[in-house]
Amino acid sequence: MADIQRTLVLIKPDGVQRELIGQVIGRFERKGLKLVGLKLLSLDETILADHYAHHIGKPFYDSLVKFMMETPVVAVVLEGNDVVNEVRKVVGSTNPREADAGTIRADFSMDVAGNIIHASDSPENAQIEISRFFNDGEVFSYNKLTDPYIFG
Helix, strand or coil, X not given: CCCEEEEEEEECHHHHHCCCHHHHHHHHHHHCCEEEEEEEECCCHHHHHHHCHHHCCCCXXXXXXXXXXXXXXXXXXXXXXXXXXXXXHHHCCCCHHHCCCCCHHHHHCCXXXXXXXXXXXXXXXXXXXXXXXXCCCCCCCCCCCCCHHHCC
């Protein structure tokens, strides 16, 4: 049986400012992942303190929060087989200069501070993060004709 999961992706302010939204989402669609949630939203210090709680007190925390509030971000929920790991393969290493060629970070960025995208790092964190950025009724369930798991 397939391990169907959901995960969160945030296209960060640098991705929005550089008009990469369509290209980033297209990578996941071409991979065969299903888009089940999508919205543009402005983040505030409260939600960022929750999202980046593991970075509070680190030297870069204040600049990270300021950066994430510069422009709206695009929040995306993707669904698919082992989606957390598959998305992280498409996204690439946190440090774009260490990311594999062909990944989003390798192709679109040069440094950690402007690495275009956030992706959940585990199925458990994905559930927490999805509920942080999406309300009930904003994530959808539907079948695509290409969903291999609806035929088996």
